Amino acid sequence: MIPYQKEKIESAICFFAAEHYKKTKHYLYQTFLYKYLALFEFGYLKKYGKTPLNLKYRAMEKGPVPVEIYSKRTENNWSELFEFKQAEDNNYIITPKNKPNLDYFSSREIKLMNELIEIYAQNYVTSKLMSDVSHETILAWVKTWNKEKNAFIDFSLEFSDDVLKKSESALTFPEEVYLTQKGLENCV
Numbered sequence: 001m002i003p004y005q006k007e008k009i010e011s012a013i014c015f016f017a018a019e020h021y022k023k024t025k026h027y028l029y030q031t032f033l034y035k036y037l038a039l040f041e042f043g044y045l046k047k048y049g050k051t052p053l054n055l056k057y058r059a060m061e062k063g064p065v066p067v068e069i070y071s072k073r074t075e076n077n078w079s080e081l082f083e084f085k086q087a088e089d090n091n092y093i094i095t096p097k098n099k100p101n102l103d104y105f106s107s108r109e110i111k112l113m114n115e116l117i118e119i120y121a122q123n124y125v126t127s128k129l130m131s132d133v134s135h136e137t138i139l140a141w142v143k144t145w146n147k148e149k150n151a152f153i154d155f156s157l158e159f160s161d162d163v164l165k166k167s168e169s170a171l172t173f174p175e176e177v178y179l180t181q182k183g184l185e186n187c188v
Helices: 005-024 030-048 067-072 107-120 127-137 139-147 173-187
Strands: 057-060 063-066 082-086 092-096
Touching (some): 005 067, 005 082, 005 092, 005 107, 030 092, 030 107, 030 127, 030 173, 057 139, 063 067, 063 139, 127 139
């Protein structure tokens, strides 16, 4: 578990909701949120070997879905930073209530979050396009979906198939960081 995980997750959700609204003048739909979070986590994992939020994802039809967020979407007032509101189409939108605390994030994490907003917070970007992007860029989702639909996604699947069997000298930097972090988690 990462320090201040709850606060960091809530600040990430608030960030994406506020910045998406600022650029598009449309509130963030839950599907967009799930894709922002997944692209953030898996993108960071590929580059640096760790996940910034450490959420658990299921391989659902429209792409990776963070189960902790999905299961809380109907709860009222579970955060002071944002609110899930049911829209007329039986979907949910996320509205920011306060400002996110970016002190929980590294400069690399903030840079990636801003890049995702810059790319996807466009009025022509649809939830279908966001889902397609997650299907194309998140290898762990593809591998999990092809093996067992709606199963939990193992982050190690984002790396080469043999990452757990590679010699230490053959590991890439992100793979080495990931395996080290996993080893430390298993010691606790």
